[in-house]
Amino acid sequence: MSSSFGILFSVQIAHTYYNGVCQDFEFLIPADSGRILRERRIISRIDKGICYFLCEKNELGVPVVPVSGIAIRIGLKLTNPYFSNITKLDFKEGTTPLYRNQSAPSTLDLPVETLLVRAIFSYTLTKINRPVTVSVKDSQNNILQTETVSELSDSTPVSFDMSGFPPGLYSLNEKQGSSTKKSLCYIDPDLARQQTFGIVEINLSDAFPTPVPPLFTLYFSARAETLKYYIIGKNYTSSELSHLSVSDAGYNEDVRPQVLFTKVGQGSFAATDISPSLLTDGGSTVILFKSKSPVSRLEKARRKIQLSKNSDVILKHLPLPGIERPNSDIIIQISKP
Numbered sequence: 001m002s003s004s005f006g007i008l009f010s011v012q013i014a015h016t017y018y019n020g021v022c023q024d025f026e027f028l029i030p031a032d033s034g035r036i037l038r039e040r041r042i043i044s045r046i047d048k049g050i051c052y053f054l055c056e057k058n059e060l061g062v063p064v065v066p067v068s069g070i071a072i073r074i075g076l077k078l079t080n081p082y083f084s085n086i087t088k089l090d091f092k093e094g095t096t097p098l099y100r101n102q103s104a105p106s107t108l109d110l111p112v113e114t115l116l117v118r119a120i121f122s123y124t125l126t127k128i129n130r131p132v133t134v135s136v137k138d139s140q141n142n143i144l145q146t147e148t149v150s151e152l153s154d155s156t157p158v159s160f161d162m163s164g165f166p167p168g169l170y171s172l173n174e175k176q177g178s179s180t181k182k183s184l185c186y187i188d189p190d191l192a193r194q195q196t197f198g199i200v201e202i203n204l205s206d207a208f209p210t211p212v213p214p215l216f217t218l219y220f221s222a223r224a225e226t227l228k229y230y231i232i233g234k235n236y237t238s239s240e241l242s243h244l245s246v247s248d249a250g251y252n253e254d255v256r257p258q259v260l261f262t263k264v265g266q267g268s269f270a271a272t273d274i275s276p277s278l279l280t281d282g283g284s285t286v287i288l289f290k291s292k293s294p295v296s297r298l299e300k301a302r303r304k305i306q307l308s309k310n311s312d313v314i315l316k317h318l319p320l321p322g323i324e325r326p327n328s329d330i331i332i333q334i335s336k337p
Helices: 031-039 189-193
Strands: 003-015 025-028 042-047 050-058 070-078 096-100 112-117 120-123 132-137 143-149 158-161 168-176 179-187 198-204 215-222 228-234 244-248 261-264 284-291 305-309 312-315 329-335
Touching (some): 096 179, 112 189, 143 158, 198 215, 244 261
Parallel strands (some): 003 215, 112 179
Antiparallel strands (some): 070 198, 096 112, 132 168, 244 305, 261 284, 305 312
């Protein structure tokens, strides 16, 4: 009987900043998942930003080695240093998002915030009264380890050694009196060592393999900010600058929403705007054009956002914030003799 490899499932990352698949991450397979893949005769391949998992199937399309009842864990290592400039991040700094298919076998749930740690880790107490007890629990709410701090002056982080437990999701429970603070921690020495951005955990239920292999998609949204053009006119008076305008003449051509701008004089800048004193000298004047609503970052530039004086176009395509810029403040200098 012959056999061949077919797709079991795949994982991709979508981001509204990009036109296609987001390729800002490297897919990592931790040691225990690597062992499971080998045992179940599953291989992984990356193609154009999509991570495919293929299993060996017989001529009837049935896996040679059963695949149901296992979990495959994947780390996401960020390779784009400017990712935070273009991305609206909905989880707290210092936490690691965990994506799982708990609710439906073929769909990822919304991510949950976790603290990614190694097998031996410390937990910083948040409660100030004593005694306080911190326990580590598994997914069945069984207490695995407990530490109690009694001295009022003792704020030393509590340490845990979870070396004998399998990688995965656990809960940290800090209890003082009748109050308990619960947080999630994800124990994985491999992924913690590699400073993993996020974790995907795919549980293969009895529904696998499915007739149509599921494509699990992680979604990110682009940052939206007020787009600001600071026009510095050398040898221009305020009256002359008042004849300038910024308009979006390309929205129909690009098939996108129009960006509308408000003109702000040098004496009316807000506290969140760059101070005119930082932009001008004795021979210069500045005027600000800011978008009336937040503008999402896009990899594809919006065309024909232009600077005009009366009806004459001075600059047909004003620059837009690149991926390396942490904000949408654009400074343009124009001058006349």
